[in-house]
Amino acid sequence: MEWLHVTVAQLITLAILLLSPTSSSSTANPTTTTVMTKPRCDEYCGDVRIPYPFGLTQDCSLNGYFLITCDYSFNPPKAFYGKGGINVTEISIEQGQMQILNNIGYQCYDQQNNYFSSFPWLTLGEFTVSSTANEFTAVGCDTSAIVTGFKDDQRYTAGCISICEQKDSIVGDSCSGAGCCQTSIPVALRSLNVTL
Numbered sequence: 638m639e640w641l642h643v644t645v646a647q648l649i650t651l652a653i654l655l656l657s658p659t660s661s662s663s664t665a666n667p668t669t670t671t672v673m674t675k676p677r678c679d680e681y682c683g684d685v686r687i688p689y690p691f692g693l694t695q696d697c698s699l700n701g702y703f704l705i706t707c708d709y710s711f712n713p714p715k716a717f718y719g720k721g722g723i724n725v726t727e728i729s730i731e732q733g734q735m736q737i738l739n740n741i742g743y744q745c746y747d748q749q750n751n752y753f754s755s756f757p758w759l760t761l762g763e764f765t766v767s768s769t770a771n772e773f774t775a776v777g778c779d780t781s782a783i784v785t786g787f788k789d790d791q792r793y794t795a796g797c798i799s800i801c802e803q804k805d806s807i808v809g810d811s812c813s814g815a816g817c818c819q820t821s822i823p824v825a826l827r828s829l830n831v832t833l
Contacts, residue, residue, distance in 0.1 A: 683713035688730050702763045723759070734767060742782075742831035758830050765825040772819045774812060775799050775833075782818070782833050786826030793823035 678697035692698030716725040724738040740757035775782035783796035797818035807816030
């Protein structure tokens with residue numbers, strides 16, 4: 638009998654609130670805000686616009702927390718947050734969010750019953766994960782998935798259980814409850830860890 642157990646236990650795209658020790662608590666009217674890059678600074682890395690306070694060099698960003706690295710070995714080039722390898726797909730100053738791609742957590746068995754797994758950590762420094770723009774999703778049969786994160790010195794945990802008889806029960810693009818479960822991510826976490 639062929640049995641493949643696959644779990645997708647972390648959102649692929651995360652929205653990060655733009656918060657730093659130097660941020661103002663006031664909010665601008667999005668219809669009148671002009672997003673711009675500092676003079677003599679590159680405005681794009683590939684398809685991603687890099688508005689100030691972000692920048693591609695120390696001189697073009699507000700400080701090290703807003704530094705974006707542009708990797709020109711890709712075609713088109715890809716933007717990464719800092720030097721940590723977190724792929725940035727969009728920055729919206731108006732919404733106060735940065736979208737990133739994160740690794741997917743998985744636990745699998747192949748046809749020879751060999752075990753493969755990856756449980757990613759995501760550490761964000763001064764930024765926090767938006768609990769309103771993200772959901773924690775697990776896909777697989779008989780799967781228990783847990784996301785743990787930290788805010789200040791507090792530990793927060795959320796999770797869900799997905800149960801099904803066979804892998805054919807897992808429905809493509811929607812999380813209908815058969816072979817898939819979702820839950821909210823705790824508020825304002827600065828790091829995330831997935832376990833299955």
